[in-house]
Amino acid sequence: MPPSTDRQTDPVAVSASLAAEAAxxxxxxxxxxxxxxxxxxxxxxxxxxxxxxxxVTGPAEGEPRSGEAGDTRPGRSKSRRP
Known part of the structure; x- marks a missing residue:
């Protein structure tokens, strides 16, 4: 069976391709x-x-967190992405 033409076997070419994709x-x-x-x-x-x-960072001082008793606000994610 002939080798696949879709695969690159040259490590330098593969590394360059992966670096470009990462960028x-x-x-x-x-x-x-x-x-x-x-x-x-x-x-x-x-x-x-x-x-x-x-x-987004959280409730004001003294207010219940989302999901706690007495909280009637719609839920929002409080986590910040890096």
């Missing part, structure tokens, strides 16, 4: 992080405009 993925990750930050900022701005005291 592309890092660029996409950066764009996604920026988009998440923009959405978080918009959520905070809208919350502030509506007079809500809850932010």
């Amino acid at each position: 592309l993925l890092e660029g996409r990750l950066s764009l996604l992080r920026e988009a998440i930050e923009a959405v978080d900022a918009r959520i905070d701005a809208v919350s502030e405009a509506l007079g809500l005291r809850y932010s």
